[in-house]
Amino acid sequence: MKFExxxxxxxxxxxxxxxxxxxxxxxxDGAWSGVLGEHHLVLRQIGTRIEGTASPGGKNVDExxxxxLRAKDDxxxxxxxxxxxxxxxxxxxxxxGLRIVKLDEWECLISYVLATYANIPRxxxxxxxxxxxxxxxxxxxxxxxxxxxxxxxxxxxELRRCGLGYRAEYVRAICDTVDEDALxxxxxxxxxxxxxxxxxxxxxxxxxxxxxxxxxxxxxxAFPIDVWIERALARLYRQRGSYRRLMxxxxxxxxxxxxxxxxxxxxxxxxxxxxxxCVFSEK
DNA sequence: GCCCAGGAGTGTG
DNA sequence: CACACTCATGGG
Numbered sequence: 001m002k003f004e005x006x007x008x009x010x011x012x013x014x015x016x017x018x019x020x021x022x023x024x025x026x027x028x029d030g031a032w033s034g035v036l037g038e039h040h041l042v043l044r045q046i047g048t049r050i051e052g053t054a055s056p057g058g059k060n061v062d063e064x065x066x067x068x069l070r071a072k073d074d075x076x077x078x079x080x081x082x083x084x085x086x087x088x089x090x091x092x093x094x095x096x097g098l099r100i101v102k103l104d105e106w107e108c109l110i111s112y113v114l115a116t117y118a119n120i121p122r123x124x125x126x127x128x129x130x131x132x133x134x135x136x137x138x139x140x141x142x143x144x145x146x147x148x149x150x151x152x153x154x155x156x157x158e159l160r161r162c163g164l165g166y167r168a169e170y171v172r173a174i175c176d177t178v179d180e181d182a183l184x185x186x187x188x189x190x191x192x193x194x195x196x197x198x199x200x201x202x203x204x205x206x207x208x209x210x211x212x213x214x215x216x217x218x219x220x221x222a223f224p225i226d227v228w229i230e231r232a233l234a235r236l237y238r239q240r241g242s243y244r245r246l247m248x249x250x251x252x253x254x255x256x257x258x259x260x261x262x263x264x265x266x267x268x269x270x271x272x273x274x275x276x277x278c279v280f281s282e283k
Numbered sequence: 284g285c286c287c288a289g290g291a292g293t294g295t296g
Numbered sequence: 297c298a299c300a301c302t303c304a305t306g307g308g
Contacts, residue, residue, distance in 0.1 A: 019289060116290040122306055123289080165304040170291085205291045226289040242298065266289080 003061040004051040007071045011097025012045040015069060018267050020101045020215055022111055022124045023145075035131070036064055037104065040142035055139050070102050070218075078257045085253060087236050088261060091279030095264050101215055105183045107145040108216030113170050113203040115211070122163070129162035151175050170203025177202065191219040206243045214259045223250040223258040228273075232265040236280055 016024040016032050024034030031044040031052070039061060043052035050069075054061040066072075075096055083089045103111075114126045127145070134146035134154055152175035159168035178201055186194050191213055198209035210224035225233075225246050233239040239249050254261040268280050 112289075113291095115288090117288060117303085118290090118305080119288040119307060121308085125306085160304095163306080165306090166291095167304090203291065207290060211289065224289070227287090228289070244297085 001056055001061070002051070002053055003065065004049060005062050005065050005071070006048055007050060007066070007069055008048040009075055009096040010045065010048065010050070010069065010099060012043065012050060014095070014098045014267070015101060018098065018263070019120045020263070021103055022120070022127045035138065035142055035144060036068055038136070038138065038144050039064065040138045055142070067102055069099055073099060075099070078260050081257055082254065082261050085261070087280055088264060091268065092264055094279050095267060098263060098267060100220065100259055100263060102218050103215045104145070105187065105216045106148060109178070109201070109212050110171060110174065112208045112211045113174065114164060114167050116167065116203070116208065126163050133158070133162055148175055148180065167203065173202035187217065191221055194219065220259040221251070221256050223247060223254065223262045228266050228269045229262060232269040
């Protein structure tokens, strides 16, 4: 079935392709294909419109897409706030279309535990292997992300065969200890308490807790620090040190929209490394 | 072949 | 607190 939504500003390719979600792939014709909930989507941006087709499944696809892309975020307000930072100010406008995504909490938790010490193509492959091995078949080659009770039936060895390596045992432990009620409780927590709860989960440390807070639970003040962000903070702000120290710097400097600042810095730093272009510079 | 990846867990100073 | 070491493995 067809769907169409209006979201502005939005750069669909930047948002789906910058490593927040691991389930969408660019097509040769510029469209994006991926799985959202129980739907397989093919979506395409035409100006401020997003249109595409979704496999049937009952749910309102318009709302699912609006939620995924956080259509209600006031990007102008966010950019005005972050634009007071002199390092970010010159470049953020060119990334107005980069939006934080809102993922399913369970899928986000597992995906970012898999993401530890792996690169994005490999993470996508691991998630795909879990989905095709233990998820529901949606249509040709498309599988939903496995729910907890289904994934819980997988042995550690089966998980390893999905390419997870040592991450297999974390996934196993999470299936046994984090149920739907626990996730529902976490949905109602403040960022500070959510973060503490997440870090108690096997395989979840500072960085994964912040990714899951940001992309899974929608806490825009979360600021995940990976190797790219470490480089960006060192290069642009002369800030180095422990996770805790850098986290406090980010909270002080970027405030309630630190998550957006993080995504801008992350994207910029990767562009600098891979394409040798960037929009931010020191001072 | 080499280097690195959206790190976490554990032990030590 | 901060640091050092180990953990497996595939992608560029």
